Amino acid sequence: MKKYDVLFFDLFDTVINFSFTNLPLIELSGIRARTTSKEVYEVFRRLHPDVPFPEFYDHFISSYREFQDLKLAENREYPNRDRFLMMLSDMNLAGGEDAPALADYMVKAHMNGLASAVSFPPENESALSALRDAKYRMAIVSNFDYAPTAYSLIEKFGLMRFFEKVIISEEVGWRKPSPVIFEDALKVMGADPDASLFTGDNFHADVAGSKNAGMDSVWLNSRNESLEGLDPEPDYIIPAFPGVLEVLRLS
Incomplete structure (x- = not known):
C-alpha cells in the first residue's frame, strides 16, 4: 500500500451526515417537500407580512437554483x-435600508434549519479515532457558503480533536473542484500531494478535484452510484466512511 502522511476529508455527507428527512415537511399545491423555507419565511414576514407564503416559496426555490448556477x-x-x-x-x-439586516436574519434561520438535520454517526467517530491513533495528520476541506455554521457543527461534534485544520470554501472564495482550494489546503498543511489522500462523497468535487490537484482519492460512494465511465478513476471506492480504515489497512 502507498504511504500517506496527510488525510484530507470532505465534511458534509462524509465526516458528518446531512439528512433531508430531518427537515420540516411542507405541502404546497399538492406537492410535499422538506425544506427550511417555513423558518426563513417566519423571519421574512416580520418585515413583509403582505407577501403570502406561496409567493415567498417560489422565490426561495428560484433563488437557490440561480445561486447554485452562479x-x-x-x-x-x-x-x-x-x-x-x-x-x-x-x-x-x-432597496430598503432593512434589506441587508433581513438577509442576515434569513441566512441564520436557513442555516439553523440545516444544522438541525446533521448528525455525526458513531461509526465515523470510531474510524476517526483509529486514524488519529495511527498518527495520521488530518484536515477538512468543505464546500460550504456559511462558515459559521460549519464551525459550529465542528465544535458541536468535537471534530477538532481529530483535525489540525479546516478549510471552508466561503473563506477561500473557491469551491471544489477548483484547484485553488486544494492548493490552499495543501499549503496550510504543508503537505505533498503525492503523500496526500482525499476522501469525499461527491465524485466531481472531491474525486476529480483532488486527482487534478495531484492527490490520490477515495470515493465514498454511499449512494451506490454507477461506476461506469468514471474519469478520472478514483484510487479507492468505499461504501461507508469506516472503509477508509480498510484502504489504509487499519482494520
Missing part, C-alpha cells in the same frame, strides 16, 4: 447572504 459556472464560492440578497432583489425588496 457557483457552478466557475467554481467560485459566494456567501450564502448573497443568495438571499438576490432573492430580495428579485422580489423588488432589496
Whole structure:
C-alpha cells in the first residue's frame, strides 16, 4: 500500500451526515417537500407580512437554483447572504435600508434549519479515532457558503480533536473542484500531494478535484452510484466512511 502522511476529508455527507428527512415537511399545491423555507419565511414576514407564503416559496426555490448556477459556472464560492440578497432583489425588496439586516436574519434561520438535520454517526467517530491513533495528520476541506455554521457543527461534534485544520470554501472564495482550494489546503498543511489522500462523497468535487490537484482519492460512494465511465478513476471506492480504515489497512 502507498504511504500517506496527510488525510484530507470532505465534511458534509462524509465526516458528518446531512439528512433531508430531518427537515420540516411542507405541502404546497399538492406537492410535499422538506425544506427550511417555513423558518426563513417566519423571519421574512416580520418585515413583509403582505407577501403570502406561496409567493415567498417560489422565490426561495428560484433563488437557490440561480445561486447554485452562479457557483457552478466557475467554481467560485459566494456567501450564502448573497443568495438571499438576490432573492430580495428579485422580489423588488432589496432597496430598503432593512434589506441587508433581513438577509442576515434569513441566512441564520436557513442555516439553523440545516444544522438541525446533521448528525455525526458513531461509526465515523470510531474510524476517526483509529486514524488519529495511527498518527495520521488530518484536515477538512468543505464546500460550504456559511462558515459559521460549519464551525459550529465542528465544535458541536468535537471534530477538532481529530483535525489540525479546516478549510471552508466561503473563506477561500473557491469551491471544489477548483484547484485553488486544494492548493490552499495543501499549503496550510504543508503537505505533498503525492503523500496526500482525499476522501469525499461527491465524485466531481472531491474525486476529480483532488486527482487534478495531484492527490490520490477515495470515493465514498454511499449512494451506490454507477461506476461506469468514471474519469478520472478514483484510487479507492468505499461504501461507508469506516472503509477508509480498510484502504489504509487499519482494520
